[in-house]
Amino acid sequence: MLVKTYGSAVFGVDALTITIEVSIGGGNKYHIVGLPDNAIKESLRRIESAIQSAGLKMPRQKIVINMAPADIRKEGSAYDLPIAIAILAASGQIESQETAAYFIMGELSLDGGLQPIRGALPIAIQAKAAGFKGFILPKDNSREAAIVSELIVYGMSNLMEVVAFFNGQEKPQRVFVNSEDTFIQHQNSYEYDFSDVKGQNNIKRALEIAAAGGHNLLLIGPPGAGKTMLAKRLPTILPPLSLQEALETTKIHSVAGKLNALDALMTERPYRCPHHTISDMALVGGGAQPQPGEISLAHNGVLFLDELPEFKRSVLEVMRQPLEDRNIIISRARLSVTYPASFMLIASMNPCPCGFYNHPEKACICGPGMVQKYLNKVSGPLLDRIDLHVEVTPVNFKELSSSGITEKSEQIRERVIAARSIQAVRFLGKADLYCNAQMSPNMVRKVCIIDKKGRELIKKAMEKLGLSARAYDRILKVARTIADLAESKEIEPEHLAEAIHYRSLDRDSWAS
Structure with missing residues (x-):
């Protein structure tokens, strides 16, 4: 007897329908075809034990399992459940014809329990797009999949529950998640707040400008000055995720297996902080079975690189293309996958090996x-993609011990949202252009128009401070963001002056 069930394979952040065909006939061997990997080839041992643990019988006949399309490699243990259901249906232990109406995915334990899978959200999106009635998967992934409206989702704990469902013996509760309510309820629940930070008003201002324009930022200062503490609080002043951004971000974390059972939807902007020993593949993604890297996990959020010069040169250089294109393409001989990577890069570094160059009290050795x-x-091309270079100085005791009330993240975020709203109107109708930092040189010439006083100021700055030519466009972009925060239609000289102040590493006097 021939039976078909349906599952899915995830490539990048999208899924593809996989048909599992099972035929039982004369003979006594098991065969799996259709380019399965080792995890799938080993699945028959798990399936046999799970079926027996559920009080059912594993057929002692020839079983041929085909996974179509046969020219696409299938990977992972998530096909255990659809194969087991197809075997039971082909052997007459499941009589329902409904098995072909559902996507079925899940890894089986030897006792028949269901283990969580990766990529439940993109698989659920594919199930809906392909017109399937519903999706049956492990309970731990059910809330994640239920984000997809108009798709019936059942979370199961073990194989016996799935068999009982198809035989009409049990009717499990459908999993419901209201994505909009979940999104609104948790979108501002951050652990950190800028009100925790004493002093450092100039650095807070720089972070506000970076958030308002989507600019990349480099913090330079001695150990203990507060660089990491400030960077951790940057996501709290970024505009809240839109529902579409939340779905994009959740898909990536779902594929990477980073969501827990309680996370139906990611409502906070991600903050990723990889250690400086990270490999280039772990940063950008890849591997024999391609997975998203840290830059994709930071999509729509912040990637913080602490102690930037300690990262391997090759690791930093692979970021240059994603910083420009806001995605990363991973190519292999048989496939090519694209992961989104639209993130804000925040980096920190000591000014010198000992950490005390330009320190107000301690001498550099x-x-x-x-x-x-x-x-x-740190290479010039990478620095060229960082708009703001900011010196961080230690906080003195008076500021540190002050009991005065400092500004909360919520108040700063309101100003950032107002500035982003101005940019949204400015770039209306322009594809893939959402904030000032993303402007091309041609767009900078059209949008960042300065008067005669402004041109004189920037000319003198480049001559007297020794600013490099590459700093010119960056200064104009940052000045435009400062003007947006001030709700000014024109870029005034004071906006340019503040933007020039944020180009520390472009000065000839630095490190001389």
Whole structure:
């Protein structure tokens, strides 16, 4: 007897329908065809034990299992459940014809229990798009899949529950999740707040500008100055995720297996902070079975690279293309997958190997040329993609012990949202352009128009401070964001002056 069930394979952040065909006939061997990997080839041992643990019988006949399309490689243990259901249906232990109406996915334990899978959300989206009635999967993934409206989702704990459902013996509760209510309820529930930060008003201002324009930012300062603490609070002042952004972000984390059973939808902007020993593949994604890297897990959020010069040069260089294109394409001989990677890069570094160059109280002990050698670990092309370079100085005791009330993240975020609203109107109708940092050089010439006083100011700054030519466009972009925060239609000289102040590493006097 031939029976078909349906599952799915995830490529990148999208899914593809996979048909599992099972035929039982004369003989006594098991065969799996259709480019299965080792995890699928081993599945028959798990399936046999799970079926017997559920009080059912594993057929002692020839079983041929085909996974179509046969020219696409299938990977992972999530096909255990659809194969088991197809075997039971083909052997007459499940009489229902409804098995072909549902997507079925899940890894089986030897006792018949269902283990969570990766990519439940993109699979659920594919099930709805392909016109299936519903989706049966492990209970731990059920809330994630139920985000997809108009799709019936059942979360199951073990194989016996699935068999009982198809035989009409049990009617499990359908899993419901109201995505809009979940989104609105949790979108501002952050652990950190800018009100925790004492002093550092100039750095808070720089972070506000970075958030308002989507600018990448580099914090330079001695150990203990508060660089990491400030970076952790940046997501709290970014505009809240839109529902579409939340779905995009959840898909990526679903594929990477980073969602827990209680997370139906990611409502906070992600904050990723990889260690400096990370490999280039772990940062951008890839592997024998391609998975999203840290830059994709930071999509619609913040990627924080602490101690930037300590990262391997090759790791930093692979970020150059994603920073421009806001996605990463991973190519292999048999497939090519694209992961989104639209993130804000926030980096921090000490000014020198000992950490105390330009410190107001402690003396730098680095030898001649060591400061410049240390800074040269970060390439010019990467620095060219960072709009703001900000010096962070230690907080003195008076500010640290002050009991005064400091501004909350919510108040700063209101100003950021207002500035982003101005940019949304400015870039209306322009595809893939949402904030000032994303402007092309041609767009900068059209949008960032300065008067005669402004041109004189920036000319003098470039001559006297030794600013490099690459700083010119960056200054104009940042000045446009500062003007947006001030609700000014024109870029005034004071906006340019503040933007120039945020180009520390472009000065000839730095590290000399």
